[in-house]
Amino acid sequence: MISTHILKGLLSEQTYLRVWMVGVFSGIARWLEMLVVGVYTYDTTGSPFLVALLVILRMLPLAVLGSVVGTLADRASPRKLLIITMTTAMIISFSVFLVFLVGNDNYWVVAFSSFVSGVVWTTDMPLRRRMLGDIAGIKRIVPAMSLDSATNNATRMMGPLFGGILYQWLGPSGAFALSAIMYAFCILLLLGLFIPKEAIDSKQAESRILRDFKEVFSFIFGNRDILRILLVTIVFNVWGFPFISMIPVVGRDVLEISAGWIGVLAALEGAGAFLGSLIIAMGIIRLSFRRLYYFGMLGYLLFAFTAGWMVSTLPMGIALFLVGLMAAGFSTMQSTLIYTIAPPEMRGRLFGVLVICIGTGLIGFANMGLMGELYGGSMAMRIVAAEGLIPLLLIGLGWRQLRQKKDI
Numbered sequence: 477m478i479s480t481h482i483l484k485g486l487l488s489e490q491t492y493l494r495v496w497m498v499g500v501f502s503g504i505a506r507w508l509e510m511l512v513v514g515v516y517t518y519d520t521t522g523s524p525f526l527v528a529l530l531v532i533l534r535m536l537p538l539a540v541l542g543s544v545v546g547t548l549a550d551r552a553s554p555r556k557l558l559i560i561t562m563t564t565a566m567i568i569s570f571s572v573f574l575v576f577l578v579g580n581d582n583y584w585v586v587a588f589s590s591f592v593s594g595v596v597w598t599t600d601m602p603l604r605r606r607m608l609g610d611i612a613g614i615k616r617i618v619p620a621m622s623l624d625s626a627t628n629n630a631t632r633m634m635g636p637l638f639g640g641i642l643y644q645w646l647g648p649s650g651a652f653a654l655s656a657i658m659y660a661f662c663i664l665l666l667l668g669l670f671i672p673k674e675a676i677d678s679k680q681a682e683s684r685i686l687r688d689f690k691e692v693f694s695f696i697f698g699n700r701d702i703l704r705i706l707l708v709t710i711v712f713n714v715w716g717f718p719f720i721s722m723i724p725v726v727g728r729d730v731l732e733i734s735a736g737w738i739g740v741l742a743a744l745e746g747a748g749a750f751l752g753s754l755i756i757a758m759g760i761i762r763l764s765f766r767r768l769y770y771f772g773m774l775g776y777l778l779f780a781f782t783a784g785w786m787v788s789t790l791p792m793g794i795a796l797f798l799v800g801l802m803a804a805g806f807s808t809m810q811s812t813l814i815y816t817i818a819p820p821e822m823r824g825r826l827f828g829v830l831v832i833c834i835g836t837g838l839i840g841f842a843n844m845g846l847m848g849e850l851y852g853g854s855m856a857m858r859i860v861a862a863e864g865l866i867p868l869l870l871i872g873l874g875w876r877q878l879r880q881k882k883d884i
Contacts, residue, residue, distance in 0.1 A: 486620055492611045494665045496624055499604055501665075502562065502596065503628050505569070505658035507635025509593055510534070511742050512643050512651040513586040514724040515735045521583060524853060528721045528845025532838040533587055534594035535713075539835025541598045545828055554603040559666050565596040566659035569652050576649035586648075601811065601834070602827035609815045609823070617815055619757060625808040626753030629800070632746030640739015692825040702826070704875050705766075705813050706833050708773055711871070712806060713837035715864025716773065718844035719780045719799070720745065725853035731789050744793045745800040752804025765809045765816070766878050772805020774868060777861045784857030 486492050510531065517527045545557075572589045575581055605624065612620030642650040696702055720742065727738035756768065763771070779802055783795035810830070818826045840860070847856035872878060 486612060486616065486623065489611065491669065492608065492620070494669055495604060495607050495611065496627065498558065498562075498662045498665050499600070499608075499624055500627050500631060501658040501661045502565075502600070503631030504635045504638065505565070505655040506593060506597060507632050507742075507746070508639035508642075508651055508658075509569075509589070509635075509655055510720075511636040511639040511724070511739055512648050513590055514721060515640070515643055515728075515738060516581075516586060516648050517583060518724050518728055524722065524725045524848030524856070525845035526583065527725060528718065528841045528848065530587060530590045531718070531721050531841040532845075533591040534597065535835050535838040535841060536591065537594040537598045537835070538831050539838055541595065541831075545598050545602045545831065554607050555666055555669055558599055558603050559663060561596045561599045562659050562662040562666065565592060566656050566663065568592045569656035569659060573649050573652040573656060576647065576652065581648065589652075598831055601831045602824050605811050606815075606824055606827055609811075614816070618812055621812040621815065622753060622757035622808050625804070625811070626750055626757055629746055629749030629753050629804060629807060632800070633743045633750055634746070636739045636742035636746065638739075640736045640742070643739070644734060644736040692822060692829060695822060696826075696829065699817075701875075701877050702814075702817055704871055704878075705769070705810075705817075706829065707871050708770060708806070708868070709810060709830060709833040710836050711864055711868045712773055712776070713834050714840035714843070715860050715867075716776050716780065716803075716840075717837050718840040718860060719783070719857055721841055721844055722848055722853040722857055723796075725848055726792070726857070729852065730787055730854055731792060733789060737789065741789070741793055741796055745796040745803075748797040748800025749803045749807065750800075752801045753808050756804060756808050763805075764880060765813050766875070766880075768805035769809035769813060770868075770872055770875070770878055772802050772807075772809070774865075774872075775802030776806060777864045777868065778802075781858050781861035781865075784854045784861065787854075 487496070513530050514527050517530060518524070568589055572585060575585050605621070608620055608624055609617055638654060639651050642654060696706065723742050723745075724738055727733050727741060731737075731741075733741075752772075776799055779795055779799040783792060783799060786792035786795050811827075814826050814830055815823060843863075844856055844860050847859050851859065
C-alpha cells in the first residue's frame with residue numbers, strides 16, 4: 477500500500493505542487509469547455525455529427541503535433557513551452573467570451589476555440605506529466621502519477637458540473653470567462669518555477685527531428701510490450717473516449733433534461749474516475765500495472781455499452797459513474813507504464829507518441845458522430861462500444877506480460 481506520507485511529501489514540494497495545480501486548472505477549463513460547446517452546438521444546430529466534429533477538432537492537434545512536442549520536451553524547457561500554450565489558451569478563451577458577450581457567436585467560433593484547446597492538450601503528456609515524473613523520481617512515480625490522474629479525473633467531474641451550471645445561468649459566455657481565469661492561474665503558477673534540467677547527450681541534441689522519430693518508432697516496434705500499451709490507448713480513443721460526446725445528445729433527446737442536469741451526468745463519469753484513481757493511489761486494489769490498465773479499459777467499454785440502453789436519468793447516472801470508475805485503471809496506469817518502461821533519454825518522445833495515439837480519437841469521434849446522426853445517441857453508444865471490444869480482446873490474447881502478477 478502507498479503510504480499517505482509519500483503523497484503528503486509530494487504535495488509539500490513546491491515544484492511538484494505547482495505543476496500539479498497547473499493540471500488542475502487546465503483540466504477544469506478543458507472539460508468545462510468540452511461540455512459547454514457540445515450543449516451549445518446541439519441546441520443551435522441539432523446535429524450529433526457537428527457535436528462530435530468539435531471533439532475531432534480538439535483531437536486533431538494531438539495526432540499532428542504529438543511527436544513534435546515530445547521531441548521538443550527532450551530538448552527545450554518544458555516550462556517555457558507550457559507558458560506559451562497556456563497564454564495562447566487564455567487569450568482565445570477570453571476572446572470567445574467577448575464574442576458571446578456582444579452576440580456575434582456562431583458554430584465556427586467555438587470550433588476554432590476547440591482546436592486551440594486541443595493544441596494546449598497536446599502539451600500535457602510530454603511536457604507537464606513528464607515534468608511531474610522528473611520531479612518525483614522513479615521511486616515515487618506511481619503515487620505521483622496516481623495523484624495527478626486522480627485530480628485530472630476530478631476535473632472531469634468539476635469541469636462539466638461548473639460548465640452546465642454556468643451555461644444555464646449565464647450562457648456560454650460565463651463558461652468561457654471562467655476558462656480564461658483558469659488558464660491565467662496556470663500562467664501564474666509556471667512563472668518563476670525552477671526545475672533542474674537533466675544533462676542531454678550532445679549527440680542527441682545535435683540529432684535531427686526525423687532521426688528522433690525513426691529511433692522512437694523503431695524502439696516501439698521492437699518492444700511488443702510498449703506496442704500493446706500504445707494499442708490499448710488507441711482502442712480507448714477510437715472506441716471508448718468518443719462515448720462522452722453523446723452525453724449532451726442523449727440528455728436532450730432521450731432524457732429531456734436541462735443543461736445543468738447534463739452537466740451533473742457528465743460530472744458523475746468524472747466522479748467515478750476520481751474515486752477509482754484514489755483507490756488505486758491508496759493501494760487498495762492490488763493488481764499489476766498492466767492488469768489495471770487493460771481490465772479498466774475492458775470494463776469501460778462494457779459499461780459504456782450498458783449506458784446506451786438507459787432511458788431515464790438515474791440509471792444513466794449510475795452507468796456513467798461505473799464507466800468512470802473503470803476508466804481510472806486505464807488513465808492512472810497509462811503514463812505510469814510509459815514512464816517506467818521507457819529509457820530516460822526517450823521518455824519525452826514516447827510521451828509524444830502516446831499523444832499521437834490519443835489523437836486517433838478524431839477517427840473515433842467521426843465514427844461516433846456518424847452513428848449518432850444515423851441512429852441516435854443511445855444506439856451510437858452501443859455500436860461503438862461493441863466495435864471496440866473486438867480489437868481489445870485480440871490485444872489481450874497475445875500479451876504475455878499481462879499474465880504476470882508482478883510489475884516491471
